[in-house]
Amino acid sequence: MIDPTRIFKAFQASKERTLYSSLHPMTKFIIFLSFLVIPLLRDDIISQVSIFVLQMPIMACSKTAKRIGESIRGSSLFLLMIITLNFIFIRDLFYSVAMGMRLMNLLVASAILMATTNPIEIGDILSMIKVPYYITFAFVIALRFVPVLARDVENIVAAQRSRGMRIATDGFLKKAKSLIPLLIPMIIISIRRSQQLSEALEVRAFGSGKRSFYFSYKWTYVDFCFIVYVIICWIITVRGLFFL
Structure with a gap:
């Protein structure tokens, strides 16, 4: 399948x-x-x-x-x-x-x-070409959410299958409809992660000063x-x- x-x-x-x-x-x-x-x-x-x-x-x-x-x-x-x-x-x-x-x-x-x-390296690349840091940070966070989103999808699919949900395989429309029960858990998890991220940024005083770089590349x-x-x-x- x-x-x-x-x-x-x-x-x-x-x-x-x-x-x-x-x-x-x-x-x-x-x-x-x-x-x-x-x-x-x-x-x-x-x-x-x-x-x-x-x-x-x-x-x-x-x-x-x-x-x-x-x-x-x-x-x-x-x-x-x-x-x-x-x-x-x-x-x-x-x-x-x-x-x-x-x-x-x-x-x-x-x-x-x-x-x-690494997403951090991608952020450093954008900084090297003089992209504003707030744009770089937003882009890096979006990239870091890709593997997290993939794991969340796998976990939600496994949980829903344990409850008896079956993903249709005999048609594109039926398969799309069978994936609808995954949307609400994904939306809720995304909102929770966004709240956690905003709290973490606030605690670390994001945007209060110019950022320095720990790594150097050769x-x-x-x-x-x-x-x-x-x-x-x-x-x-x-x-x-x-x-x-």
Whole structure:
């Protein structure tokens, strides 16, 4: 059975140290932005498959292939819906599949960043590019809620199933209706967590002064190698865009 909650698993930061997770946060951010833009430049299926292949070495270095596979499986219904809607309105099967592949490539790029980067590092990245701290803080808190939300969903599903709730599997609408009992507990838990967060910020006098940074980051030759790889990917994409 396809479990939609699987999509959250790849977005949970892993504590395992890998070659990719040890990179400078800005390097990972550059790679993320590159593979967020590159799929948007091409709309043919060959290019989208090629972009997915170009991301495979990064998945290998970050050891996220299994988790990303589960996330893709969890989002397969949504990807299928995108392909179907494109085919209905455009009547081009290859273009429709390419749009599904494009969304999958964006999902992979986002999952690699989220799985290998601590939310604090992401906040430091935004601070490096001079984003106001209150915006950075809000963004980091939103990211930190992703794994918490995933665990809450799993716990609520387990609790509701123990009470006899069954998630329908014989139709999209029936399955959507069977998930309605999960909404109210999720809303209540989210409100409670927001209240706890606001109290914690007030106790720590958030916003009373300029923030200082505890960690400092250094560039290494490994960062240089990954940046060169991204430049090569850009060259391949641009050449294909203008010469094919």
